[in-house]
Amino acid sequence: xxxxxxxxxxxxxxxxxxxxxxxxxxxxxxxxxxxxxxxxxxxxxxxxxxxxxxxxxxxxxxxxxxxxxxxxxxxxxxxxxxxxxxxxxxxxxxxxxxxxxxxxxxxxxxxxxxxxxxxxxxxxxxxxxxxxxxxxxxxxxxxxxxxxxxxxxxxxxxxxxxxxxxxxxxxxxxxxxxxxxxxxxxxxxxxxxxxxxxxxxxxxxxxxxxxxxxxxxxxxxxxxxxxxxxxxxxxxxxxxxxxxxxxxxxxxxxxxxxxxxxxxxxxxxxxxxxxxxxxxxxxxxxxxxxxxxxxxxxxxxxxxxxxxxxxxxxxxxxxxxxxxxxxxxxxxxxxxxxxxxxxxxxxxxxxxxxxxxxxxxxxxxxxxxxxxxxxxxxxxxxxxxxxxxxxxxxxxxxxxxxxxxxxxxxxxxxxxxxx
Numbered sequence: 001x002x003x004x005x006x007x008x009x010x011x012x013x014x015x016x017x018x019x020x021x022x023x024x025x026x027x028x029x030x031x032x033x034x035x036x037x038x039x040x041x042x043x044x045x046x047x048x049x050x051x052x053x054x055x056x057x058x059x060x061x062x063x064x065x066x067x068x069x070x071x072x073x074x075x076x077x078x079x080x081x082x083x084x085x086x087x088x089x090x091x092x093x094x095x096x097x098x099x100x101x102x103x104x105x106x107x108x109x110x111x112x113x114x115x116x117x118x119x120x121x122x123x124x125x126x127x128x129x130x131x132x133x134x135x136x137x138x139x140x141x142x143x144x145x146x147x148x149x150x151x152x153x154x155x156x157x158x159x160x161x162x163x164x165x166x167x168x169x170x171x172x173x174x175x176x177x178x179x180x181x182x183x184x185x186x187x188x189x190x191x192x193x194x195x196x197x198x199x200x201x202x203x204x205x206x207x208x209x210x211x212x213x214x215x216x217x218x219x220x221x222x223x224x225x226x227x228x229x230x231x232x233x234x235x236x237x238x239x240x241x242x243x244x245x246x247x248x249x250x251x252x253x254x255x256x257x258x259x260x261x262x263x264x265x266x267x268x269x270x271x272x273x274x275x276x277x278x279x280x281x282x283x284x285x286x287x288x289x290x291x292x293x294x295x296x297x298x299x300x301x302x303x304x305x306x307x308x309x310x311x312x313x314x315x316x317x318x319x320x321x322x323x324x325x326x327x328x329x330x331x332x333x334x335x336x337x338x339x340x341x342x343x344x345x346x347x348x349x350x351x352x353x354x355x356x357x358x359x360x361x362x363x364x365x366x367x368x369x370x371x372x373x374x375x376x377x378x379x380x381x382x383x384x385x386x387x388x389x390x391x392x393x394x395x396x397x398x399x400x401x402x403x404x405x406x407x408x409x410x411x412x413x414x415x416x417x418x419x
Contacts, residue, residue: 033101042257053271061079071200092115093117093277117218122225214242223250271384294388300312301314321341321368322367324344330386331382332360336352337379345364
C-alpha cells in the first residue's frame with residue numbers, strides 16, 4: 001500500500017488540551033465528527049470505506065475518548081480549526097452526527113471559506129428556542145424522559161447513566177441491531193462522562209446557528225433516522241427550510257445512529273452525495289486506441305477519478321474469467337466484442353457471444369469463464385466507479401495468501417465464494 005494511504009495518528013495541542021486524531025486515505029479532506037457520549041470509534045464502519053476516495057480525518061472531540069476536558073473556557077469550532085491548521089488542511093467536507101452536527105454547523109458559520117460541503121446526521125440546531133421546539137406537554141415529557149439520567153448524574157453513578165441511555169427509545173440502536181447496540185454499550189461503559197459530570201465553560205456561537213442558517217451556501221445533505229426522536233425531525237425541517245438547496249434523506253428503521261445501524265446504506269448515501277460534488281468538476285474527454293485514463297499499460301477507459309465516481313469501464317483481452325464472487329457496492333456489466341463466455345449469476349447459467357450484453361447486479365453471486373481456451377475481448381463496466389482500485393490492490397498482492405486477498409476484497413465490498 002502506498003505511504004500516503006497509511007494510517008496517521010497523533011495529538012494536537014489546542015487551548016489547554018490535546019485532541020487525539022486519526023487520518024487515512026488521500027483526496028479531498030473529509031472530517032467525521034462523532035456524537036455526544038461516544039468517540040471517534042462510532043465511525044468504524046465508515047473510516048476505511050470513505051478513505052478509499054478521501055483523506056478522512058476523525059478525532060475525539062474535547063471531553064471524549066482520548067481528548068481531555070480541562071476546566072478552562074473552550075469552543076469546539078475553534079478546536080476543529082486548530083486541528084485542521086495543524087494538519088495543513090484548508091478545505092474540508094464536514095460530516096457530523098448529533099453533537100458533531102452542531103459543531104459542523106458552528107464551524108461552517110465561523111469559517112465559511114474552509115467548508116466545501118456539509119453532511120448533518122440527526123443534528124440538533126444550536127439555539128433552537130425551547131418554546132418553538134416543544135409544546136407544554138412535550139416539554140413535560142422531555143423532563144420525564146431525562147429525569148432518571150439527571151438523578152444518576154447527580155449521584156455520579158456512571159453505570160446507571162449508561163443504563164438510562166441504553167434504555168432510551170430512540171437515542172441508541174434498537175434491539176434489531178444487536179451488534180451495533182453492543183458497540184454503543186461498550187463505548188458508553190468505557191466513558192468517564194466528564195462532559196456532564198465536570199463540564200467546562202463552553203463558548204457558544206453568537207448569534208446562534210438557528211438565526212444564521214441562511215448564511216450557509218455550500219452543498220448540504222441532511223440525514224435523519226426515520227424512527228429518531230421527533231425533536232431531530234423538527235430540527236431537520238428547520239435545516240432543510242433555511243439552508244438553500246439542502247437535500248434531505250430519511251433512513252428507514254433506524255434511530256439516532258443510522259451510520260451504525262445500517263452502515264452500508266448510510267455509506268452509499270454519503271458517497272453518492274459526495275460523488276455528485278466531484279461530478280461538478282468532471283470534464284469530457286476522448287481516448288484513442290490503446291489509451292487509458294491511468295496511463296500506459298492500463299486498459300481503464302473511465303474510472304473513479306475521471307468520471308466523478310459514477311462509472312468504471314475497462315477493456316479486457318483474456319482467456320480466463322473470474323471465480324464465484326459477490327459485489328455489495330456496484331453492479332457489473334459486460335459488453336462482449338469477441339469470443340464466447342459462460343456466465344453463472346445466482347442459479348442461472350447462460351452463454352454470451354459477440355455483441356452480447358451481460359448484466360450482473362450487486363448482491364447476487366456470479367462467475368464467468370471464457371469458452372474453449374480462446375481469447376475473449378470484452379468491455380467490463382461497474383456502476384458506481386472505483387472497481388479499478390480493487391483490481392490494482394488485488395494485482396499488487398500477487399502470490400500472497402487467500403487470507404490477504406480476502407481482506408483486500410472485503411475492503412472493497414467484494415466476497416470470494418469458495419466451496
